[in-house]
Amino acid sequence: MQEKKKIPKSVASRLSLYLREISRLEDEGGDKVSSVELGELTGLTDAQVRKDLSYFGQFGTSGSGYEILKLKNILRDLLGKDNIWHIVLIGAGNIGSALLRYPGFKNQGFIIKEAFDIDQKKIGKCYGEVTVKDVRQINDIEKDRSIKIAIITVPVDSAQDVAEEVTRYGIICILNFSPVILKVDEGVTVRNIDLSNELENFSFILTSAKG
Template sequence: MNPKKVPESTISRLFVYLREVIELTRMSINTISSAELGERTNLSDTQVRKDLGYFGQFGVSGSGYNTHELKSQLEKILGKDKVWNVAVVGAGHLGRALLAYPGFQNHGLNIMAAFDIDAKKVDKQVNDIAIKSLDDAPRVIKEKNISIGIIAVPAKEAQDVANRLVSAGIECILNFAPVSLTVPEHVKIKDVDLSRELETLSYFLANKKNN
């Protein structure tokens, strides 16, 4: 349908533009140029125009983009009319932080279930969500039509959890465990590796001095 292939990084930035444009409409600002939008998002004006250009011509020469129109176009492009159900596996500190994270609800993402293998955590309530045994996952995932799974368990258990999620019908995984998971082709996986991010920063520090 799209004439040219859209880079994944473009998609990621569109969410940033959308956030900013929502803020602008709240402030009753009706027009914005690519340069201004770029400044607010720490991106170049060309980058902004190129990204938007993949999906049509929303701008007005000499004036810029209408924020209200841009907002609704971006929402349409990014599928913001749809809502997706999410399950969190692992009710440790990180898992519970994710259950409490306010950033998801506003973005078409509903955390519907939480699982853990630890019997001591099962049936505890976190933020209105009851933690269930991992054994219940296949049933609950199907019943509640959950399509996104978040893995927040230790590295050793992560592959097993991934296997269970996949066979329960999960289509996307956000993985916080510091291991490379193997999943079937049709499952999309995204890694968030917190210690690696920090380690990369420390590498930067270690090498800064030498230059």
């Protein structure tokens, strides 16, 4: 009945998944979707889809499903898809420079606005509209208060230092590729992408399967 309960983290992290599949359906010319269908597309159960969607109001139609356009707009709204988000990237190595070159972000409203590295060989390199600067100038980002997101792709030893620095300069969301748990102030959100961890998980699975 109530308009909006607080959306739990678990639900929030599925929002973009829903939006993605909804958008695909829209592209294919659909206009309604049931919780069962959406469940199949997202790999979730129908009950979960319904419960998730119920967190932000009820707009399904009994007997026919959800209106795709309506649902899409609500999800876009929640996810702030009409905004453009500015990002700073620190560490223009292998992964870092791949992200700088990656065109997908821009289409999604994410723009890497600044990039830094400590290595003279990398400083000055240009990727699209971004030129890699000396990390000693990182406090430049303080001037640009629109930058709230940092991507950290530096070696593990410097990651904590970098995290502390960028949070001092207004960053409140960090996507961390270094295999280390960052300690950050309250109010800062960190998400980790740990390739080695993922692979070692496989290693564990494969090892115990042999067992």
